[in-house]
Amino acid sequence: TTIKVYANCLRPDIEYKTLSITYETTCREVVQNLLNKYRMRHRDPRLFYLIMEVTVRRANVRTVLPLDEDARPAVLQSCHPRGDSRFSLQTRRGGLVKIYDSALMSGSKYKSLLVSEQTTVDELIQMLLSCYSSKEPVEQFSLYEVCEGEEYQRKLHPDDSPLKVTQRWTSTDRHLRIRRNPDYRRKSMWASDSSILAMSRLDLHDSPPIHYSSRIDNNNHLSLHHLAGKTVNIATNNNNNIIHRDQHHSSLGSINQAPRIVVPHSADLPQVQLPRMQQLPQSVPSTPISAKHVTASSYADYENYLFI
Numbered sequence: 001t002t003i004k005v006y007a008n009c010l011r012p013d014i015e016y017k018t019l020s021i022t023y024e025t026t027c028r029e030v031v032q033n034l035l036n037k038y039r040m041r042h043r044d045p046r047l048f049y050l051i052m053e054v055t056v057r058r059a060n061v062r063t064v065l066p067l068d069e070d071a072r073p074a075v076l077q078s079c080h081p082r083g084d085s086r087f088s089l090q091t092r093r094g095g096l097v098k099i100y101d102s103a104l105m106s107g108s109k110y111k112s113l114l115v116s117e118q119t120t121v122d123e124l125i126q127m128l129l130s131c132y133s134s135k136e137p138v139e140q141f142s143l144y145e146v147c148e149g150e151e152y153q154r155k156l157h158p159d160d161s162p163l164k165v166t167q168r169w170t171s172t173d174r175h176l177r178i179r180r181n182p183d184y185r186r187k188s189m190w191a192s193d194s195s196i197l198a199m200s201r202l203d204l205h206d207s208p209p210i211h212y213s214s215r216i217d218n219n220n221h222l223s224l225h226h227l228a229g230k231t232v233n234i235a236t237n238n239n240n241n242i243i244h245r246d247q248h249h250s251s252l253g254s255i256n257q258a259p260r261i262v263v264p265h266s267a268d269l270p271q272v273q274l275p276r277m278q279q280l281p282q283s284v285p286s287t288p289i290s291a292k293h294v295t296a297s298s299y300a301d302y303e304n305y306l307f308i
Contacts, residue, residue, distance in 0.1 A: 001074050005050070007034055007089040014038070021074055028069040034089065041130040046116040046123070047094050052076055054085045066090075092116050095163045097124070100177040103141070104132055110175075115163050122158045128178060141178055149173040 001023070006016045019033060027050045035043050050073065052065045067073070077085055094116045101111050113127060121143045129136060145165060146153045156165065162176060 001077070003030075003073050003077060003087055005030065005034065005087045005089055009048070009089055009091050010034065010038060010040065023072060023074045023078075025072060025074060026069065027067050027071050027073060030073060030087075031089070041133075042113060042127065044094065044113065044115045044119055044123075044127060046119050047092050047114065048089055049092060051088050051090055052085055053088065054080060057084065095167070097162050097166055098175060099124070099128065099143070099162075100146075100175055101128055103178050103180050104128060104134065117161055117163050119161065119163065120158060121156050121160050121162060124162050125178065140181055142181055144177050144179055145174065146177050147171075147174050153177075 002018055002020050004016050004018050007014050017034060017037065019030060021030065028045070030050060031045050031048045035041075035045060035048075049069070050067045050071075052067055052073070054063045054065065055061070056063075067076070073087055077087075094114050096112050097115050098110050098112045101108055111128065111131065113124070115124060115127075122138050125138050125141050125143060129138070129141075143156045143162065144153045145156060149171065156162070166174075166176070
């Protein structure tokens, strides 16, 4: 929907401005939209507020309602007939605040802004950044109360009111100065070592390389099956020789007995060499791994995952 806002207090040549808003738009957003449309970056949004004028035609009575910052003009307008209500922009009392801003612009000495008593330190810093079209975050700066005569300075809280601070001054040797925070670091540019290690552990435990383990396990099963086949053949030959040699001494029941599987000496088996435990990286995982917990397949999984 659209609303018509009379904004003669912004400039004498402005009668009204028609804005397209939704039913969720607040009065605070309407004021900010008006300031942005007329490029008034140095104006404090808290100096302005909306009023709603409602006219009752039959009684010829007009009622003025000051609106809260969180009120929704579109909802209020829908409660009255078209043409019986209008919105107007009004100003609050404020004061002039001088801020030395050489930290923002090296060639600038100070800037004077008209602010309200409700304007906070962070909101004032945002206004200064908007004056120079700076995209830097507000958290990178702080506002200080400087006393040249007593040679001290005090850092103001982000929620303090700069106008109320200056109204308490009893001497002229004090001023407000904006400074950069030397210890400010953007959180998006770094991550702690503990968080990186935690993510590494999560990847190691939650994302095992299944395709490697299946291939290695299949190879191990094939090798063992092949080795078992050789063993069975050897045992069968030995049993056959024994049967032919002692056939006249054995009975029919002994011939039908199941052949014994004779496992050859350990020297005949191929040796499976496991990598030494000292080759494990000392950084991850943090939980110690003992030799009894390490198998050929599981250790190969871990080694392939780290170095691929």
